[in-house]
Amino acid sequence: MANTTKCAAPEGNRGRDEWMTVIEMQEYMGASRSKAYDLIWSGEVGSYRLGRKLLVSRASVDAYIESRSGRK
Numbered sequence: 001m002a003n004t005t006k007c008a009a010p011e012g013n014r015g016r017d018e019w020m021t022v023i024e025m026q027e028y029m030g031a032s033r034s035k036a037y038d039l040i041w042s043g044e045v046g047s048y049r050l051g052r053k054l055l056v057s058r059a060s061v062d063a064y065i066e067s068r069s070g071r072k
Contacts, residue, residue, distance in 0.1 A: 019048065019056065021055065022036050022037065022054055025061055029065065039064065040054070045064050
């Protein structure tokens with residue numbers, strides 16, 4: 001059996017620099033599938049395509065939520 005190493009970001013670097021799938025974004029925001037894709041295609045939430053997988057920046061989702069919450 002091959003020896004594998006699990007790579008993870010150091011504890012201090014986790015959080016706002018993570019990427020998530022669209023499904024994870026939906027669950028995180030409590031949004032519908034169409035709303036999630038609307039936010040991605042409009043550019044309001046940053047995304048990255050890795051092959052067929054579409055990844056969403058957690059930092060941009062957090063920024064979108066903060067901008068809509070009315071808190072400054």
